[in-house]
Amino acid sequence: MAITYQKKVALFQDAVGAEEAEGLLEWLLKNPKSQLNFADCRHLHAANLQVMMAVKPVIAVWPKDAKLRTWLESALK
Amino acid sequence: MNPLLEQFLSEARDFLHGIAEKLMQLENDPGSTPVMNELFRLVHTLKGNSGLFEFPEMTRVLHAGEDLLDAVRDGRVGYSQELTDRLLDAMDFVNLLVDEIESNDGAIGSDHAQNALRLAESLRQLIGVTAVEVKAPVAEASQASSVHNMPELPRLAELPEQQRMALYREALAGDTLLFVEYTPEQECFFKGEDPFHQARQIPDVVWQSVLPREPWSAPAELDAYHCNLVFNALTTAAPEELYELFRYTPEQLRIVPLPPIVLALPHGDPNGGPVYGDFVTDALGRLDTGDMAGLESVARTMLELSSPSLWLSSGLRWLLLVLELEPGNRYAQRTLIESLGSLTLPVWTTPETAVEADSELVGERFSEADARAFADILQAQREILGLPDSDAWLPGRLNAAATALAACQRSAGRIEALPTLEAALAEALDSVEAAPLLAWLDAHAPLDRSATAESEAEAAPMQVRNALIDVESDNKFGRRVEDSYVGPKTLKVDQDKIDNLMGLIGEMVVAKNSLPYLASRAETQYGVRELGREIKTQYAVINRIAEEMQDAIMQVRMMPVSFVFQRFPRLVRDTSRKLAKEVNLILEGENTEADKNIVEALADPLIHIVRNSLDHGIETPEVRRAAGKPPAGRLTIRATQEADRVYIEISDDGKGIDPTIIKRKAYEKGIIDESTMERLSDQEAVNLVFAAGFSTAEVISDLSGRGVGMDVVRSAVEKVNGTVSLESELGKGTLIRLSLPLSMAVTNVMIVESDKQIFGVPMDMVVETVRVSRSAIRTIKKRQTTVLRGRIVPLLALNELLAIDAEPYANEDDELATLVVRVHEEHVGIVVDDFRETVDIILKPMAGIIGGLGGYSGSALLGDGSVLMVLNPRELV
Amino acid sequence: MAKTILVVDDSALIRTSVTQHLKNGGFTVETADDGLNALNMLKAGLKPDLMITDINMPNMNGIELIQSTRALPEFRFMPILVMTTESQQTMRDEAKQLGATGWVVKPVGGELLMSIIKKVLPGA
Structure with missing residues (x-):
């Protein structure tokens, strides 16, 4: 699916595709104090992952999927 | 018969027609890449389709054909007439199988297996040894890449010590530990790859990290679609699983099997406390004397004295763990103690090579793919040698197999095996049997998993087929495919359905014709003129629609004469070669259309005329040269349409028909009497060839002289309301013109x-x-x-x-x-x-x-x- | 939501067989009989999650289709699998080089096809 941008939070839903990466980067640059919510996220494309690794945003909610969470933590922490 | 099989058969015939046509085109223009590509595509697709069913004979031959064409396409094998001959033979065989499948309710008789093997062998002979020689550089390349595979130690220190220690225990308990480093290509996103998805699929991961390949650029300058990631993981999965997972991008994967000891990397604060130099000496001394209990004791004491966060403490913890779990590993223990003295990371040497697919068959320097190719080649030789020894060409076969095997051995760097191979060949040739070579093969390349792989491969189509059969029983799935955005432009309809439609429109025409009768009866019998007139008006409308409908159905039944023409290149080629004549065939107007029945009715007469022309019309090159003509004869078949008739003209520049001979023959056969013979004009005489029982062949050849003459042609043409005429000029050539209706319905x-x-x-x-x-x-x-x-x-x-x-x-x-x-x-x-x-x-x-x-x-x-x-x-x- | 897969092959037989496997696997399937038709479908607004294409096809072959598809902005990242036969190693490499994600070796059974798709299609 996609990313829903709320005021200060970006909600990642289902599997987020590569198309979203550019928008995510833009949004993160515009909203430096924003947070990311992975509660409903099952997967995100590597392009999104590297955007987050480069920008280092705050993660508000980690994914429920334990394995995905471990991978994300190993990349972002 | 199952509908999918029916569809396969119908497509297969089309493909075979196409293949024959392209082969002919290729013969005229051997260098043509489009023709070659199309030919390859046809053979390839047909092979693919045949694989869906259980027709190993067919698939085998087509596969060999495909490989041969692939080799020709790549320039590995040159084009030759021999090649066309063998391919045509192979396609004839496939055609035969198609016929048999159709008439035999979906099955092929078991008696074809040998022919299939022989044909495949004959095709592969043309690629033969060349293919093996080409393989050699590949082998070298893979050797080079194994150097690249030499691992440098992964950044294991990043793994928390506790976890590393737990892994160390597990690894010693039996789980091989693999370090996986996956560096996706920078442009990989544009190939539809998702490296994160890929990395997440690595099984049995015990630790992972994602790192930038290069330091991150400033966020504002970041290119989100330029992949800058490296994924690391430690896994206890089997290497085969990983290779399978990364089969599309094996070059981006590095797998390093880790001896458990490499996990022993002290880390922490290096400057935190005193390092007693005599501790190191003491410890080493105890190690040398085998005082393990003492060593453990001093290490433990030392650890208690040091702050746990120190680099030293970490090293001591590892030393104690190694002492506990690998008490015999003096080397590891010494290295650890020495590193405590130098405060540098111990340098653990890792195994020489990354885990490679085992390929004991051909030596380590081959990649898995090469190994498989070799196994295939060896297996092919085994099959060839397994053919009956009674065949007359056994020596040739033995030589071919031995050459292929020798090439294999050379490529594999096993020159030492060559003398024994030569001896085996000599023995085989002497005893006229394949057994010595087979024995050699068994000794040097034992039947192994390549055979299992093959039986698996053979089982696969079965599965597919079963699945397909299930498909038919379930109609609800049939719809969606047809709902695609762009529907198919052509429909394949059973001819019976069209015939049925034709019959119906016929009845409609007849029914419609009753309306004028009705109109006149309304007028004359019932005296209602008004009604009669109205019926007539309605009749005009129905008449128009019926005519258009009839026309439309006619159009459906129309097919191009190329349907018949396409067999001529092959026919002319085969026949002229048999007669040692040179003939250029020119086909014109292949797109001219006529009713299916007409076009089909054309086939036999045309074949007969063409054979006649080749047999009696066109002279041998020597005769032609003597007559001042170009050595190659010209045969033109031209189709044109005029109004509601189709004209087919078959002309040659051969020797023409001699009216005097015709008259004499006709007289001798009692077809004409003496006075008629005197009276007949030359043209009339020439037309005598159409008389029943007339055949001019001086010598009955096996081509056209089968006791049937042009009279058969004439009656066949007349059966579909056509006419045939003939003009001939002695020494210049003959022209036969068929005139046929566009439709006959x-x-x-x-x-x-x-x-x-x-x-x-x-x-x-x-x-x-x-x-x-x-x-x-x-x-x-x-x-x-x-x-x-x-x-x-x-x-x-x-x-x-x-x-x-x-x-x-x-x-x-x-x-x-x-x-x-x-x-x-x-x-x-x-x-x-x-x-x-x-x-x-x-x-x-x-x-x-x-x-x-x-x-x-x-x-x-x-x-x-x-x-x-x-x-x-x-x-x- | 069911993912959509576009299957491109000039052999009706292969199309039917692959389509059936995919449907059994819960996918929505669209088919095209050559590269040109497939490309037109993409241009007409079809947005598959994955495309599986044959290589040897009339009008536009699989390689050309991959190149043309990658040139369309909305399909830059779509996974594409090529269907080849065992012997077409060079073709596979070329296709991979030019933007294919991976390949399937024909003939392919349902289970294997599903596992291959799962590998390249996140969330499948």
């Missing part, structure tokens, strides 16, 4: 009346209708004739022809109604009582006893329900 006939009965005469035979005054009739040689437009026309009374005992009926002006028809290019007047209207009818051949009657071409139902007998003037006159 609906016949336009003129109704004539004689002795109060009506008959139909096909309009395409009618030249004109005239009323001939009795006074203009002359009797010449007991035959009644008259002169029409300067031409003597014999007159025949229909009553007489049909043995009706009645005189022709003349009108008030004493004129006789005469229908002038064209019969064998001659005009004949048929005297009837009166002419009626012309109607469209659907001609039905006569069945049963009356079917044997000459003079009638069939019957038809008229609008008023009466039956019309349609005459066949050709037989009648």
